[in-house]
Amino acid sequence: MNFEELRSRVSYQTGALALMALVVSAALTLADRGTRDAIASRKVADLKASLTQVIPARLYDADLLDDVVRLPMGPGAAPLNIYRARRHGEISAVAFTVVGQGYAGPIEALMGIDRQGRILGVRVTSHQETPGLGDKIEHRKSHWIFAFEGRSLNDPAPPAWRVKKDGGAFDQLTGATITPRAVVQGVKQGLEVFAAHQRQLLEHGPRREVPREEVIDGD
Numbered sequence: 001m002n003f004e005e006l007r008s009r010v011s012y013q014t015g016a017l018a019l020m021a022l023v024v025s026a027a028l029t030l031a032d033r034g035t036r037d038a039i040a041s042r043k044v045a046d047l048k049a050s051l052t053q054v055i056p057a058r059l060y061d062a063d064l065l066d067d068v069v070r071l072p073m074g075p076g077a078a079p080l081n082i083y084r085a086r087r088h089g090e091i092s093a094v095a096f097t098v099v100g101q102g103y104a105g106p107i108e109a110l111m112g113i114d115r116q117g118r119i120l121g122v123r124v125t126s127h128q129e130t131p132g133l134g135d136k137i138e139h140r141k142s143h144w145i146f147a148f149e150g151r152s153l154n155d156p157a158p159p160a161w162r163v164k165k166d167g168g169a170f171d172q173l174t175g176a177t178i179t180p181r182a183v184v185q186g187v188k189q190g191l192e193v194f195a196a197h198q199r200q201l202l203e204h205g206p207r208r209e210v211p212r213e214e215v216i217d218g219d
Contacts, residue, residue: 051083051095053139054112054121059092060085068210071096071197080193081210082201085112091202093120094194100186103178104128107137111148111190115202118155122148122187127179134179144171144180153191161188 044065051064067086070079085093095112105128112120122145124137136142147170162168163181172180194201 050110050123050125051112053123054095054110055083055085055093056120058087059114059120060087062086064095067091069201070210071193071201084201091115094201096190096193097125098186098190098193100182100184100189102127102129102182103134103176104130107179107182107186109183109186111187113191113194116152117191117194117198118150118152119148119187119191122183124183129179130176133173133176136173136176137179137183142173144173145183147171148187153188153195158188161185 048064055064062085064083064085067084069082069084071082072079080096083095084091085095093112093114095110098109098111100107100109106126107124107129108126109122109124111122114120123139124145127134127137129135129137136144139145156169160167160169161184163170163172163177163184165172165177166181168184170180170184
């Protein structure tokens with residue numbers, strides 16, 4: 001049987017197609033693994049960068065991802081990752097993600113809080129708000145987000161944790177009230193979470209690490 005006769009057989013064609021599919025599948029698997037690792041590394045770098053913006057360098061001397069604990073948030077809710085900053089082994093601050101419902105969808109922000117319950121910083125990490133209007137909650141677009149620094153649950157008093165249009169202490173954005181309203185309420189809820197679990201979050205026990213891949217996947 002010559003090569004041309006072999007090529008004409010259905011079994012040959014089927015085998016060739018199967019081999020090609022196997023090669024393509026293997027290539028896709030390798031590409032996926034490489035891409036997955038690159039994406040995970042990028043997420044770690046982005047998370048670290050955000051954490052350093054909401055927790056000043058003077059408050060930690062260890063990797064901010066070395067001490068991550070999970071705080072149960074009740075039935076049906078995913079646990080909250082708490083990043084604990086340590087200096088000389090002592091917990092000096094914590095950071096975690098808060099969520100508010102904006103005009104176009106959820107707004108996620110990372111907030112840092114010191115031991116006394118004062119806000120060290122807030123940075124919006126994810127949103128779908130309107131460019132040129134709602135996106136001014138980003139620190140690169142305006143200084144609005146910096147107004148939270150130094151505030152606490154009682155500064156201003158709880159009823160004033162609203163935008164000025166609603167009788168509160170915080171500016172709204174021109175042409176976009178729903179967006180800042182969502183951030184203000186999300187930050188206030190974050191302060192309430194800290195107040196409710198302050199003792200637990202500041203326990204000076206050994207570091208309790210959550211695996212890095214779970215931190216990134218669950219954040």
